[in-house]
Amino acid sequence: MVLAAGGDEQGVAFWDFTTGELISGTTFDGLYIAAVAALDGGDGSARFVTCSGVHWDGVMVWEPVVGSSPVELPESTVDTLGTGRFGGRSLVVAGTRECVTVWDVDTGERLASLYTEDDGEDTGDERIHAVAIAQQGMGLAILALTDSGSVRVWVLPSPRPVRTDRELAIERLKRARAGLPDVDEPDEEIEPIRDPFIGHEGAISTLAIAVVDDRPVAVTGGTVRVWDLADGRAVCAPLTGHRDSVRKVVTSTLGGRPVAVSAGDDRTVRVWDLAPQSHYRG
Structure with a gap:
């Protein structure tokens, strides 16, 4: 079991939870941590995702191994994170200053961009305080808590099975020829399924x-x-x-x-x- 932690004064560090031994430390000039979440890889491996809020744009995916480098998911300012595993995919939900995004960590594919609304008006710049993901029937429920105290809920279709690089390239070519968005862009805006709680x-x-x-x-x-x-x-x-x-x-x-x-x-x-x-x- 591994513990990950960081904060406003330092970047992320990892400890062996059983022995208390420091696996990988951090310097005080590293990226400050706004949120950290454990990521289930499906094979018992330990990974973590972090964001740095206003200190840095994007999401970092870490393996708690000495000398390893994080993988970056490009994103705007991210304040909060959620994780889940569905259909063989390890997913990250990121609450940004513009919207809520859903990523497949292993492929780097953006599965959805979700925008909050209030009384029919776009409030996409409203800060997201917390996010979560859960299986809802055959789909995925994405939850976001906003500045106003509203909880928004979206339901997405279950992610497609993981595809090889060749399969992704073929699909991208087909979509480009048909004038459709790339595979990591949503085809249409997905609305919340109901009013806030x-x-x-x-x-x-x-x-x-x-x-x-x-x-x-x-x-x-x-x-x-x-x-x-x-x-x-x-x-x-x-x-x-x-x-x-x-x-x-x-x-x-x-x-x-x-x-x-x-x-x-x-x-x-x-x-x-x-x-x-x-x-x-x-």
């Missing part, structure tokens, strides 16, 4: 994804709430206990059960069991 008590400041009873749900805070991605409705009453606003929510499993962990301005950390049927609509 409704019913939060105060602003939403964080989001995470979990799978409960084989269905994806979103967990959000200010107050902690759980949403069914299939219909956008809250699946239970707010999870109360924090005495102030929740700043961070993450999801995991504990004893084989899906849980959410929340931290708030009341200086407490709470663990919520997402599995009990009493939490959910029939």
Whole structure:
């Protein structure tokens, strides 16, 4: 198990989580880190993706090996990242100052560019605070939390199987002859599938994804709430206990059960069991 970390004063570094040994360090003149996320390669290998916010444009993909160099995904200013693996592809979702983009890390292919909207007006320059990705039926659900506290949801078709360089070259040639966009450009703008989640008590400041009873749900805070991605409705009453606003929510499993962990301005950390049927609509 490998731990990756960085911050406003230094670039990314990697540690062996079991022994505490530093695998690869960083100098203080390296790229500052705005966000870091673990990337599942499907074969047990450890990789990480990082972004540097206003310090540098783009996304870096790292292997925590001494002397290795990161792979760059060209992008505008990126403040937040999400990762997932679907259809044999390792995917990165990047929240930029212009939109949300989805990348195949192994091929460097941009799969989608998604723009937020508010009351029919383009708000693509609105800052994205958090992003997440989950499987939704046969497609992919992409979530983005914006400056205004809105959570936008898009559903993309499942990515095509990974193609060889020759297959990509042939498809690019066919699309160019037909006057179509390149394979790493979306054919048309993809709209959010519904209005933002409704019913939060105060602003939403964080989001995470979990799978409960084989269905994806979103967990959000200010107050902690759980949403069914299939219909956008809250699946239970707010999870109360924090005495102030929740700043961070993450999801995991504990004893084989899906849980959410929340931290708030009341200086407490709470663990919520997402599995009990009493939490959910029939």
